[in-house]
Amino acid sequence: xxxxxxxxxxxxxxxxxxxxxxxxxxxxxxxxxxxxxxxxxxxxxxxxxxxxxxxxxxxxxxxxxxxxxxxxxxxxxxxxxxxxxxxxxxxxxxxxxxxxxxxxxxxxxxxxxxxxxxxxxxxxxxxxxxxxxxxxxxxxxxxxxxxxxxxxxxxxxxxxxxxxxxxxxxxxxxxxxxxxxxxxxxxxxxxxxxxxxxxxxxxxxxxxxxxxxxxxxxxxxxxxxxxxxxxxxxxxxxxxxxxxxxxxxxxxxxxxxxxxxxxxxxxxxxxxxxxxxxxxxxxxxxxxxxxxxxxxxxxxxxxxxxxxxxxxxxxxxxxxxxxxxxxxxxxxxxxxxxxxxxxxxxxxxxxxxxxxxxxxxxxxxxxxxxxxxxxxxxxxxxxxxxxxxxxxxxxxxxxxxxxxx
Amino acid sequence: xxxxxxxxxxxxxxxxxxxxxxxxxxxxxxxxxxxxxxxxxxxxxxxxxxxxxxxxxxxxxxxxxxxxxxxxxxxxxxxxxxxxxxxxxxxxxxxxxxxxxxxxxx
Numbered sequence: 001x002x003x004x005x006x007x008x009x010x011x012x013x014x015x016x017x018x019x020x021x022x023x024x025x026x027x028x029x030x031x032x033x034x035x036x037x038x039x040x041x042x043x044x045x046x047x048x049x050x051x052x053x054x055x056x057x058x059x060x061x062x063x064x065x066x067x068x069x070x071x072x073x074x075x076x077x078x079x080x081x082x083x084x085x086x087x088x089x090x091x092x093x094x095x096x097x098x099x100x101x102x103x104x105x106x107x108x109x110x111x112x113x114x115x116x117x118x119x120x121x122x123x124x125x126x127x128x129x130x131x132x133x134x135x136x137x138x139x140x141x142x143x144x145x146x147x148x149x150x151x152x153x154x155x156x157x158x159x160x161x162x163x164x165x166x167x168x169x170x171x172x173x174x175x176x177x178x179x180x181x182x183x184x185x186x187x188x189x190x191x192x193x194x195x196x197x198x199x200x201x202x203x204x205x206x207x208x209x210x211x212x213x214x215x216x217x218x219x220x221x222x223x224x225x226x227x228x229x230x231x232x233x234x235x236x237x238x239x240x241x242x243x244x245x246x247x248x249x250x251x252x253x254x255x256x257x258x259x260x261x262x263x264x265x266x267x268x269x270x271x272x273x274x275x276x277x278x279x280x281x282x283x284x285x286x287x288x289x290x291x292x293x294x295x296x297x298x299x300x301x302x303x304x305x306x307x308x309x310x311x312x313x314x315x316x317x318x319x320x321x322x323x324x325x326x327x328x329x330x331x332x333x334x335x336x337x338x339x340x341x342x343x344x345x346x347x348x349x350x351x352x353x354x355x356x357x358x359x360x361x362x363x364x365x366x367x368x369x370x371x372x373x374x375x376x377x378x379x380x381x382x383x384x385x386x387x388x389x390x391x392x393x394x395x396x397x398x399x400x401x402x403x404x405x
Numbered sequence: 406x407x408x409x410x411x412x413x414x415x416x417x418x419x420x421x422x423x424x425x426x427x428x429x430x431x432x433x434x435x436x437x438x439x440x441x442x443x444x445x446x447x448x449x450x451x452x453x454x455x456x457x458x459x460x461x462x463x464x465x466x467x468x469x470x471x472x473x474x475x476x477x478x479x480x481x482x483x484x485x486x487x488x489x490x491x492x493x494x495x496x497x498x499x500x501x502x503x504x505x506x507x508x509x510x511x
Contacts, residue, residue, distance in 0.1 A: 042446045059427070062446070064435050295451075298444050322450035329472060331450055372472055376452070376479030400479075 003028025005308060006091050006099045008081045008245065009107035010034025012042065013274030013297035015062045017105060018073045020305035030073040031099055033091070036130055037078045039065055044294060046134050047158040048324050052165065053138070057131065084249035086267055103308050106257055106265070106272040107301070108242035110292065115150060115235045119212030124219050125233045128155055140232040143167030148221045148230035150209050152179035154323050155236035157192060160201050161325040171202040171228050173209055173221065182238075183321075185336060185355045188367050191348045192325070199326060204228075239292060241276040254278050256290035261314040263304040271307070273300040282316055283382065285337035285359065295320045318383045331375035334365030334382040343390045345374060354378070361387045373400040407500040411438045411456075414508045423495045429504060430454040430490035440506030447491035449473055452480040453511065454490045456504035466493060482507050 005021060007014045010032050018030050032040070041060040049055035068075050080094035090098045112127040114120065126137050140147070147163050149156045152174035160170045172179075178189035179196070196203050208224040212233060221228040241256045252258040252266040256278030263271045263279070274297040281289040296319060303315040323330040328351065336357045346353030354374035357365040362385050366378030377400035381388065388403055409432050411419045423432030433441045442453035449472050458466070463486055469477075473492045477483050490504060 044446060044448065048448075059431065062434075064437070067437055070437065294445060320451070322445065322448055324448065329448075329450070370472070372475035373479060376476060380479075 003102045004100065005030050005103045005105060006101040007032045007105045007107055008091065009109050009242075009274070009276075010036065010038070010040050010075070010077065011107060011109050011274065011297065012040065012062060012294055013107040013109075013301045014105075015040035016298045016301035017107065017273060017305055018068070018071055019063070020302045021308065022071045022073075024305050024309040024311065026305070026309055028102065030071065031076060032068070032073060033076045033079050033081050033093065033099070035078065035080045036132075038131060039063075039068065039075060039077070041131065042294070043129070044322075046131070047128055047155050048162065050131075051128075051134050051138065051141075051159065052162045060131065081245055084245060084270070086249055086270070089269060102269070104270045105263075105304060105308075106246055106270065106276060107274050107297075108245060108257075108272075108276045110239035110241045110275040112235070113238045113240050115209070115237060117209060117211050119214070119219075120235060122212055122214055122219060124231070125212060125235060127235050128159065129239070137232075137234065141166045141168055144169060145231045146218075146229060147171070147232055147234060148173065148219075148228050149234045149236060150221070151236040151238070152176075152181075152203070152205070153236055153238060154180070154183060156234065157196065157325055158323060159234055159236065160196060161199070164199055164201065169202075170200070171221075171230070172196065172204065173207050173223055173228065174203070174205045175208055177206045179203070179205065184330075184332065184367050185340075185342055185357060187342060187344060187348065187355045188330070188369070191353075191369065192328075192330075194348075195326065195328065202228075239275070241278075241290060243276060246270075246272065246276075261303075261316065262307040262312050263300050263315065264307065271304045273297065273304050279315065281319070281335070283318060283335050283364065285335070285364075289319075289335065291319055293319060293321050318379055320379060327370075329370055329372075331368045331372070332365065333375060333379040334363070336365045336367075340364055341390065343393045345394055346371065346396055356390075356393050358390065363388060363393075377401065377403065407495050407497055407502060409433075409495065409499065410501070410503040411436075411440070412503065412505045413438075413440050414506055425496050427495050428491050429456070429493040429495060429499075429502070432495060433490065440510075441490055442510040443491060445491075449476060449489060449492060452476045452489060455480050455483070455507055455510060456488055456490045457484060457507070458486045458488050458493075459503040459505075460486060462499075462502055465498070481509070481511075 083092040257272040340357035352370040354368040368375035421436040445451040
């Protein structure tokens, strides 16, 4: 029997892997198994332009359907992979059939973390991860409706910005002392708190949600600082990696499917890529990381393709992320750690500034708000493990191109 | 609708009908034209949809926004006629618009 790659999951990583395998002249068959009814689509616009109604659904698709036909990549959509038989190198599917593989690639992504509180499953409570979630949510986006968002991460804050623009009244409840607490430095968090409050968001940090109840035709979010009434609720408290298929097959798992720098799991015939993986990362203070990003999905897919095609190259790309809120573009490169030295470049009040994070004198991360030079140069400096004196980084009079002496 | 000509760095040409309102980047991706990666999907966050614009067309485009200008300023192989194709919106007026792709987007 000929060579075959079977990909579980039909997101950004799966689409890139199919493209990269063909780009590397892979001759075997390629099959993508996805549980959603859609061909691979971009998730980042879901909480931004797509939710805002500024981007039609067709424009979410990463590649047109013809791409998969031309690439001789079979799509098995609305299909769940139920088990891996490693001994027989076969993947069992929800329709009772099975696919045999030479290489299996788990691109299973992540699912929303459910809020384990009473009332979180009431009608009118939403999560946001896929196209269907946004389409359900959009019906409620009407002027003067009251939206309460639980969780002030990227999803919560991006949805808040879109909702305000549509005339929705927005409250955001965050259990931690600051917004974006897991994603960015305190300087960035405080800046975004001010921006959201100034725009009209009722933002409540360090407030615990206790339950959601129904009262009349509306909902009430009961918190440690009182009741927040709402017509609808969005819960955005993070995502959890889809590892169950891997663990049931006995693959190593540790906050994600454990892979090496070639995206290979503890079974050499099985790879894993994207949000579901825990992988080595020289830019992480702990040496390993699980990333939730387009960059990681794309780059890890490219490296898995190289490895499958016998041209293995270690994955070592600088992580990068972005978030659009109001007229603010947040661009982040590298990974922060709690004890980083923080260097501020520019004034937050100017709405264009950057935070550099230094670790042992080396630039480890940059968080740039409407500051593309700092972000673009920062990315290069992080890759180069550059050392730049903090006082130079802080000096806006020195252009980024001349920042390295 | 406009006919957009995409020229790969090898010289291979692709002429594509692109709907008004879409970006020049989307036109290429949807037609499977190689040479434009567009990792971020058009958010002006990655500079992997870099193209060189035919000189005759440069002045007919909307001027660049600050974000595009600065992203390009730090990209590889940038020339005076460089643009990020995700930021060029297609309209009927762009019929015949021609772009060349760089050798690599990374």
